[in-house]
Amino acid sequence: MNSKIKRKINYKKIFNKTTLYLFLCFGFIVMVFPFFWMLISSIKPREELLAYPPKFYTLKPTLEYYKQLFTLVPMFRYLLNSIIVAVAVTVTNLFLSSLAGYAFAKHKFYGNKLLFTIILGSMMVPWQVNIIPSFIIVKKLGWLNSFYGLIIPAMVNAFGIFFMRQIISTIPDELIDAAHIDGCSEFYIFWKIILPLSKSGLATLAIFTFMSQWNNFVWPLIIIHKSEMRTVPLSLAVLNSQFGNNFGLLMAGSTVAIVPMLLAFIFLQRYFVKGIVFTGLKE
Amino acid sequence: MKKRKKFKKHLISYLFILPAFLILSIFVFIPVVASFFLSFTEYDGISPPKVVGLKNYVDILFHDRLFWKAVINTVYYVIFTVPIGIACSLAVAMALYQKIRFSALFRTGFFLPTVTSVAAISVVWRWIYSGDRYGLLNYILTKLGVLAVLQDWLMQPSTTLPAIIVMSIWGGVGYNTIILLAGLQSIPDSVLEAAKIDGATPWERFWYVILPMLKPVMLFLVIMSTINSFQVFEQVYIMASTTEYFGGVLYSALTIVPYLYERAFKRFLLGYASALAYLLFAIIFMITLIYMKVSKFYEQ
Amino acid sequence: MKKLFRLFFIFPLILSCAKKEQKNVLTLWHVGSEEEAQIIKNLADKYFTPESGISVVCESVSWSEAHTKYLTAIAGEVLPDLGTMGLTWASEFGYKGAMVELYERFPADVETLKKNIFKSIWESAELKGKVYGIPFDLTVQLLYYRSDIISKPPQTWQQLTEVLKNLNAQNKSMMIAWGSLDWIGFSPFLWQAGGDYYNKEGTKSIINSEEAKTALKFFADLYKKYNVPRSAENFGAGFRSGEYPLGMCGNWLINSFPYEMPELEGKWSIGLLPKGPSGKRTSFIGGRVIGIFKTSKNIDKAFEFIKFLSKPQIQKEIYIEVAKTKNIYLPPNVNIWKDLPIKEEFKKVLFEQIKEAKGPPSVLGWDDSTKYVVEAIQNVIVADKSVEEELKKCEEKLTQHIIK
Numbered sequence: 001m002n003s004k005i006k007r008k009i010n011y012k013k014i015f016n017k018t019t020l021y022l023f024l025c026f027g028f029i030v031m032v033f034p035f036f037w038m039l040i041s042s043i044k045p046r047e048e049l050l051a052y053p054p055k056f057y058t059l060k061p062t063l064e065y066y067k068q069l070f071t072l073v074p075m076f077r078y079l080l081n082s083i084i085v086a087v088a089v090t091v092t093n094l095f096l097s098s099l100a101g102y103a104f105a106k107h108k109f110y111g112n113k114l115l116f117t118i119i120l121g122s123m124m125v126p127w128q129v130n131i132i133p134s135f136i137i138v139k140k141l142g143w144l145n146s147f148y149g150l151i152i153p154a155m156v157n158a159f160g161i162f163f164m165r166q167i168i169s170t171i172p173d174e175l176i177d178a179a180h181i182d183g184c185s186e187f188y189i190f191w192k193i194i195l196p197l198s199k200s201g202l203a204t205l206a207i208f209t210f211m212s213q214w215n216n217f218v219w220p221l222i223i224i225h226k227s228e229m230r231t232v233p234l235s236l237a238v239l240n241s242q243f244g245n246n247f248g249l250l251m252a253g254s255t256v257a258i259v260p261m262l263l264a265f266i267f268l269q270r271y272f273v274k275g276i277v278f279t280g281l282k283e
Numbered sequence: 284m285k286k287r288k289k290f291k292k293h294l295i296s297y298l299f300i301l302p303a304f305l306i307l308s309i310f311v312f313i314p315v316v317a318s319f320f321l322s323f324t325e326y327d328g329i330s331p332p333k334v335v336g337l338k339n340y341v342d343i344l345f346h347d348r349l350f351w352k353a354v355i356n357t358v359y360y361v362i363f364t365v366p367i368g369i370a371c372s373l374a375v376a377m378a379l380y381q382k383i384r385f386s387a388l389f390r391t392g393f394f395l396p397t398v399t400s401v402a403a404i405s406v407v408w409r410w411i412y413s414g415d416r417y418g419l420l421n422y423i424l425t426k427l428g429v430l431a432v433l434q435d436w437l438m439q440p441s442t443t444l445p446a447i448i449v450m451s452i453w454g455g456v457g458y459n460t461i462i463l464l465a466g467l468q469s470i471p472d473s474v475l476e477a478a479k480i481d482g483a484t485p486w487e488r489f490w491y492v493i494l495p496m497l498k499p500v501m502l503f504l505v506i507m508s509t510i511n512s513f514q515v516f517e518q519v520y521i522m523a524s525t526t527e528y529f530g531g532v533l534y535s536a537l538t539i540v541p542y543l544y545e546r547a548f549k550r551f552l553l554g555y556a557s558a559l560a561y562l563l564f565a566i567i568f569m570i571t572l573i574y575m576k577v578s579k580f581y582e583q
Numbered sequence: 584m585k586k587l588f589r590l591f592f593i594f595p596l597i598l599s600c601a602k603k604e605q606k607n608v609l610t611l612w613h614v615g616s617e618e619e620a621q622i623i624k625n626l627a628d629k630y631f632t633p634e635s636g637i638s639v640v641c642e643s644v645s646w647s648e649a650h651t652k653y654l655t656a657i658a659g660e661v662l663p664d665l666g667t668m669g670l671t672w673a674s675e676f677g678y679k680g681a682m683v684e685l686y687e688r689f690p691a692d693v694e695t696l697k698k699n700i701f702k703s704i705w706e707s708a709e710l711k712g713k714v715y716g717i718p719f720d721l722t723v724q725l726l727y728y729r730s731d732i733i734s735k736p737p738q739t740w741q742q743l744t745e746v747l748k749n750l751n752a753q754n755k756s757m758m759i760a761w762g763s764l765d766w767i768g769f770s771p772f773l774w775q776a777g778g779d780y781y782n783k784e785g786t787k788s789i790i791n792s793e794e795a796k797t798a799l800k801f802f803a804d805l806y807k808k809y810n811v812p813r814s815a816e817n818f819g820a821g822f823r824s825g826e827y828p829l830g831m832c833g834n835w836l837i838n839s840f841p842y843e844m845p846e847l848e849g850k851w852s853i854g855l856l857p858k859g860p861s862g863k864r865t866s867f868i869g870g871r872v873i874g875i876f877k878t879s880k881n882i883d884k885a886f887e888f889i890k891f892l893s894k895p896q897i898q899k900e901i902y903i904e905v906a907k908t909k910n911i912y913l914p915p916n917v918n919i920w921k922d923l924p925i926k927e928e929f930k931k932v933l934f935e936q937i938k939e940a941k942g943p944p945s946v947l948g949w950d951d952s953t954k955y956v957v958e959a960i961q962n963v964i965v966a967d968k969s970v971e972e973e974l975k976k977c978e979e980k981l982t983q984h985i986i987k
Contacts, residue, residue: 133314215400328658
């Protein structure tokens with residue numbers, strides 16, 4: 001009797017598990033398929049590319065399009081530009097956001113609340129409001145077509161300050177007070193105590209900042225007019241309009257653009273998850 | 284003496300926030316104010332701005348057919364993208380919440396579209412929606428025998444926006460799922476155990492225990508995705524525009540931001556575009572206010 | 584510290600060097616591919632620089648972003664000396680005051696250039712006696728057909744419908760690969776019917792004519808009755824498989840088809856567009872012009888470079904080099920055509936079609952008005968609206984948007 005019930009439950013369990021996995025696999029395929037197609041199209045020989053019915057595998061993989069990608073357009077240069085911009089923006093963001101975040105979290109000074117509220121409020125403003133005057137300012141500063149124009153306006157943002165303030169405010173005051181008693185300077189405390197203690201927050205912010213810079217499209221589109229200053233998303237748009245009928249080349253370009261982010265995600269997945277959880281729950 | 288020390292301490296605090304504040308001032312605060320003033324002028328980027336008072340706003344609200352088309356399309360887009368997107372994410376999050384194998388693999392898969400730019404993957408989506416029989420969607424639907432006539436998904440006014448909506452949902456599921464997962468994980472096990480002991484079926488547990496506890500997270504998601512959806516740009520710009528027309532055939536997929544972009548950076552009507560931007564800001568601001576009211580209501 | 588000091592010292596030095604150099608450098612933005620920009624640069628290095636002592640820097644700008652780029656650059660005053668651009672842009676930017684009016688400044692030279700350039704393209708480059716850009720190349724709408732499927736290309740509209748009926752019966756059709764659902768695809772039909780967008784003086788739109796109605800009805804029928812697909816992204820694949828053995832497209836496929844589909848060698852060709860009711864075969868001609876920006880400090884030298892690019896033997900070399908990249912460059916200089924190494928059969932068709940072609944109307948305000956034409960076309964084809972009403976509305980809008 002008892003074992004019969006158990007078996008019944010087991011059947012039900014197996015059925016449930018099967019549905020669960022079927023659902024997940026179906027979802028997984030839907031999500032991943034465009035990427036799979038992108039990859040497979042970038043290594044298919046020309047005659048198979050627009051074959052009908054579509055071929056979902058290839059027996060004659062070729063690296064021709066990758067060769068084209070790096071010879072037809074200066075893809076290395078574009079990758080380098082993107083890396084320079086994304087790394088510089090990430091580093092400065094980490095430093096400036098945590099510096100300001102520390103002051104906002106742990107210092108008492110006139111205007112602390114007010115300034116922080118202004119910063120929070122600016123998060124509500126959609127970027128479209130800023131983009132035209134920002135363009136004019138960057139033009140007046142003579143930063144069009146330069147790394148300055150790409151990097152400096154993005155060096156810090158309201159979200160980063162807010163994020164780091166929340167992270168740093170979880171650090172116990174006693175640690176800071178003890179350092180004060182030992183006669184440490186404020187900057188020393190920031191550098192030697194605060195930063196090491198907020199490592200995981202910094203890692204999360206780093207990944208978010210890098211991701212948004214890597215994929216940033218509109219700002220570079222507007223301020224970059226020189227081909228050698230293009231970033232990867234811009235170069236994709238260019239490939240699209242110049243080699244629109246060379247599907248394999250477009251796919252190779254997209255793959256190259258995605259790979260750095262994909263690797264970053266796989267290796268730093270737990271930070272990603274943590275960071276998103278944070279933005280989702282603490283705001 | 285004490286005062287001096289206090290002053291020095293304050294000075295250090297100001298020094299700490301100064302660099303960040305300087306950059307934000309130049310590239311956020313000043314532009315926000317400047318574009319507010321620009322919105323009352325006519326400005327083509329070459330000759331100096333000419334003050335025209337409320338003309339831009341009046342023109343947009345009362346004489347601009349395309350603006351209203353864009354507003355209606357945007358609302359349509361938001362109404363479908365947000366609830367369907369969140370419902371899908373909830374299903375996925377519930378599935379991933381169970382004890383399963385390969386959860387890291389699944390998570391990566393669902394999150395993949397979130398880390399990639401729309402520009403990079405849109406080429407594949409164009410192929411999926413392609414109007415001839417070489418398009419994947421047409422191929423699958425003909426194989427299934429559902430379609431008698433091939434559909435030109437991105438060239439047919441009735442299907443352009445839905446096609447873009449599907450693509451956007453696909454792109455947003457990952458982010459939402461992970462937030463929902465976090466919400467699920469924060470539900471104490473004891474609550475679920477108690478429900479189990481009381482003999483609640485899994486469905487009852489989901490409906491009466493889990494869902495109410497997810498409310499704050501859900502509300503946050505609704506608002507964030509609504510704001511983001513109001514600002515949809517790249518999907519429309521890349522998927523539904525050619526050199527000769529933008530926003531799809533007969534503006535069927537024209538939303539506010541691509542329209543703003545066209546006015547500002549294709550026609551260089553900078554004053555007009557600033558007014559558009561402020562109207563968008565007003566819409567988003569109102570939604571944020573409503574969100575705050577609603578969330579306060581729930582907290583009480 | 585020492586290092587830092589050195590850096591401070593060296594940096595301005597580098598900057599000043601760069602500035603000094605600029606005096607004998609011309610920058611050119613080229614709307615087109617990276618490869619073409621490189622070809623122009625190489626030719627300049629080979630012939631222009633040794634002769635004049637001026638070196639040329641050539642940047643490529645992609646078509647889809649070019650218009651925005653020029654506008655932002657005009658506003659930001661970060662312009663090059665010279666730029667190639669869409670046919671009507673030079674007049675648009677010239678009207679904004681950003682470009683040098685060449686007729687006024689170099690009357691004799693412009694007159695000479697004008698004599699050697701196809702009339703059809705020159706008409707679009709000149710605006711009320713003002714010239715802001717000299718034609719750099721041209722692109723013309725042609726008929727591509729599979730000779731193994733269609734024995735003879737259609738010569739008249741009537742023959743075209745007959746061919747289409749036949750093709751439809753075999754589940755095949757035609758593609759309009761350049762300007763589907765927009766004014767570029769529609770224009771040839773409008774002109775072939777004897778209509779036009781504006782009157783001769785450019786003071787008033789005449790798009791609501793009987794001729795235009797005939798044209799729009801015929802154009803709409805292609806989609807509605809004869810299964811011409813709305814998008815033609817995969818024209819190459821359809822042409823290759825034989826499902827779309829007929830297509831209207833620009834000349835840019837001539838040199839890429841043999842490379843992409845070698846198995847079709849001898850099985851395809853190009854033809855003139857079919858004659859309309861007016862007996863004309865008018866095609867749409869596009870292309871690029873090259874102009875000088877007012878901010879340039881080397882206007883005279885820049886014009887020397889334009890003259891250099893207009894030389895027959897240079898245009899021939901551009902053709903040869905571009906052909907090596909499987910693309911095509913059609914020179915606007917009439918005199919070079921007999922020497923061009925294009926297949927004779929193709930050359931004849933191209934030459935004839937270019938002579939019987941028209942470019943976008945040279946009327947200020949046209950660029951802002953194309954959207955009304957596109958709307959009328961799409962309303963008729965996609966939303967089944969009436970041709971008469973749409974053209975009436977369109978005419979009003981077009982007249983209203985003429986800048987006088």
